[in-house]
Structure formats: structure tokens, C-alpha cells
Amino acid sequence: MVGNPPKTPSTADDLTLAIRREILEGGFAPHQRLIEADLSGQFAASRTAIRAALMTLENEGLVERMPNRGARVRAITVEEAVEIVEVRVGLESLVARLAAERLSDEDAAELGELRAGMREAVPAGDLMRYAAMNQELDQRLRDIAGHALAAQLLERLRAQAARHQFRLAFDPARAQRSLGEHTAIIDAVIARDPDAAEAATRAHLTAIIETLRASS
Known part of the structure; x- marks a missing residue:
């Protein structure tokens, strides 16, 4: 054929x-x-x-x-991946803060649906779906924040470290912890609490850094 x-x-x-x-x-x-x-x-x-x-x-x-x-x-080392995530901390914290400030009711409903889907995927062991929803969440927050330069820089940085994070996404223990971190970010943004959204984002990325270092 x-x-x-x-x-x-x-x-x-x-x-x-x-x-x-x-x-x-x-x-x-x-x-x-x-x-x-x-x-x-x-x-x-x-x-x-x-x-x-x-x-x-x-x-x-x-x-x-x-x-x-x-x-x-190009092969990205774990050390480089850690540095990339460290740079992302400031940019993603800004995006989360802006998203909380600029959130519409329609945006809130969409984030709520995404949160519900994540809560279904992880207990079911559907980590492929969960990884896809993680990417969708990142994109939605960037769209809501409306900061073009931050979005552009993050897209490039995330691409470079994507292979390492893709591997982490399929660790069941890490996925369970990540679910709580993502839920905290969504909760804070929906509550329109910029400080909480920024803090939750920093906590999530710090956990990624710790996991990457432990895997090296």
C-alpha cells in the first residue's frame, strides 16, 4: 500500500x-x-x-x-535546563500576576474546566493527557496576561528545556505533586489574587528546579 x-x-x-x-x-x-x-x-x-x-x-x-x-x-544538559527554569521564574510569575489582574468571567470558566480535567487525568494515570493540559494551561495564562514580549521569551525558553520537562511529566509521583501546584496557580488566578498567583507560580517552578537537580 x-x-x-x-x-x-x-x-x-x-x-x-x-x-x-x-x-x-x-x-x-x-x-x-x-x-x-x-x-x-x-x-x-x-x-x-x-x-x-x-x-x-x-x-x-x-x-x-x-x-x-x-x-x-542540540542536547540540553540538566544544568542548562535548571538555568532556563530559573530565568522562567520571573517571566512566568509576571504572566500569572497579569492573568489574575486581567481575568474575565469567560477566562475563569475555561480555567475551571481545565482544572477539572487535570484532576481527572492524574488519578486515572493518563499522564499524556495531563502533559497536554499543562501546555494548554501555560498558553491560556499567556493569552490572558496579554504580555507579548514575555510570551515570546517564554516560548523560546520552554522549547529549550521541553525535553527534560516532558520526561518529568511522565513520573507519576511528580505528576501528583505537580497537580497540586497547578491547582494552586489556577485557584489564585480565578480568585483574581495577583500575589497568590505569583507565589504559586514561583513555588511550582522551584519544585521543578529541585526535581531536575535531583535527577542529575
Whole structure:
């Protein structure tokens, strides 16, 4: 049976997004060479477009160039991941504070539904669903906060450390603790309490840092 041809990304951003997703979700392993000709076939894109996408991902810290050998997936060490999360503390605390200040009733209802879904997923052992909802929560808080620069910086920082956090997300013990931390953040934002939202966010990220250090 002949397989379907790869879907051609409609824009340069779509192509970059597709390659980024492969890196973050493990389709491309750390240190794996990224050969332009192979990527061109896989994503049905020109080598010029592939080269531009790899340059963007290099600027994001996900890809590195090797002298005379092209590009490969950059391996982020635990130490680097800790530093990335340390930087995120200030930015995500700002986002949580702004979200609590700018929350609409519709936003509150959506966050409440997300909280309910998280409380169902973890006891059921559906950690894939829980990990997806964690990402959705982060995105919703950024949307509500409406701080474009913070959102842009966080997207780049989260991408670099995503592989390590993805691994932590599938630790049942960590997921149980994380559920309480995320619930505290949502509760504070829904209560429109900026101080509590900031404190809960700092506590959550501090716990991630401690877990990362313990895993090294």
C-alpha cells in the first residue's frame, strides 16, 4: 500500500513549527544530524526553506551547527535546563500576576474546566493527557496576561528545556505533586489574587528546579 505523501507546510513558520515539534517530541534525538536533503523529502519543502528553518531553530537553541558537518539536534544538559527554569521564574510569575489582574468571567470558566480535567487525568494515570493540559494551561495564562514580549521569551525558553520537562511529566509521583501546584496557580488566578498567583507560580517552578537537580 502506498503511503500518503508528506503534507507540505504552507508557510516558513509552519515548516519551522513542524521540525521543532519533531525535536521536542523525540522524533529527532539529541545529537542527531539534520540532513537538509532528508528533511526536504520528509517535509516536502525546498532545501532553501529547510536551511532557513534550521537557522531559526539554531537561534532558539534547539539546533547547533557543526564545522563541515551541517546541523544536528542540540542536547540540553540538566544544568542548562535548571538555568532556563530559573530565568522562567520571573517571566512566568509576571504572566500569572497579569492573568489574575486581567481575568474575565469567560477566562475563569475555561480555567475551571481545565482544572477539572487535570484532576481527572492524574488519578486515572493518563499522564499524556495531563502533559497536554499543562501546555494548554501555560498558553491560556499567556493569552490572558496579554504580555507579548514575555510570551515570546517564554516560548523560546520552554522549547529549550521541553525535553527534560516532558520526561518529568511522565513520573507519576511528580505528576501528583505537580497537580497540586497547578491547582494552586489556577485557584489564585480565578480568585483574581495577583500575589497568590505569583507565589504559586514561583513555588511550582522551584519544585521543578529541585526535581531536575535531583535527577542529575
